[in-house]
Amino acid sequence: MKNVQPMIIAISGGSGSGKTTITQSIIAKIKSxxxxxxxxxxxxNYYKPFSDLSLEARxxxxxxxxxxxxxDQVYYDLLAxxxxxxxxxxxxxxxxxxRSDQFTEINPSDVILYEGILSLYDPRILDLSKFKLFIDTPSDERLARRIERDCLERARDIKQVLNQWRSQVRVMHRKYVQxxxxxxxxxxxxxxLNHEGMSIIQNAIIKIAQGNEF
Incomplete structure (x- = not known):
């Protein structure tokens, strides 16, 4: 195998599109x-803290x-x-x-998976990324997943979740995300679950990370 250089994989898609699930699947495949x-x-994790605002304002x-x-911080961390x-x-x-007052220490790795709704937004980060993936999931399914996540995992009120979807998430998705x-x-x-597509992506990432052509 050729010398392995750190490779950044950018994974984007709308809220509730399945980015975390796919990221975990790629990790499992690489490790196995x-x-x-x-x-x-x-x-x-790179939301601005807005610490000068009250909780209600935030x-x-x-x-x-x-x-x-x-x-800026995302870029410099990925560059590092x-x-x-x-x-x-x-x-x-x-x-x-x-932001909490805690941090997660991340050590240098062969593959860095960078995921988020706007992971393909910043041109500096695009230049750093070796492979760029967009997860395309219909809006009705994304909304259902967001309700499950925010209400069950983050203790959000259902009315708040729906209002945020209508007034912010949907608008920003059309304007920036897609x-x-x-x-x-x-x-x-x-x-x-698109197993065939996922298998192609997993194998492509592994081959590229190992310094091979896909």
Whole structure:
């Protein structure tokens, strides 16, 4: 096998599209089939803290707007990882709508999976990314998944979730998220489990990470 260089894989798609599920599937495949080290960087952890605002004010912010993310820090952290440096990734506190005071230390790895609704948004990060994937899931399925996640896992009120979807998530998806398809190397339909498409992606990532042509 050729010398392995750190490779950044950017995985994007709308809220509830299945990004986390697919990321976990790629990790499992890499670990089972190779000796490559893999790390995950989640864009959600890079929300700006907005610590100057009250909790009630932070709840009203549009978290699907690109301006809510600290893309500068994302870029410099990914750049550090690509140069085999350890980073301290922030941890976002969904209950208090701000960053916690804790960090996750991420060590240099052969493959870095960077996932989020706007992971293909910043041109600097696009230049760092070796492979760019967009998960294309219908809006009705994404809404159902978001309700399950936010109400069950994040203790959100159903009315709040639906209002946020109508006033922010849907609007930002049409304005920013779906446009990222233009920069993706591959678009994966994901209404139901697309095992064939997932297998192609997994094998492609492994071959590229090992320095081979796909």
């Amino acid at each position: 089939d190779t000796n490559l080290k893999v790390a995950t960087v989640c864009l959600d 709840k009203k912010l549009n978290y699907d707007d690109p301006n809510s993310f600290d893309f 990882l690509s140069n085999n440096q350890t980073i301290k990734m922030p941890i976002y506190d969904y209950k208090n709508y701000t 446009k990222q398809k233009e920069d993706a190397n591959l678009i994966l339909p994901w209404y139901t």
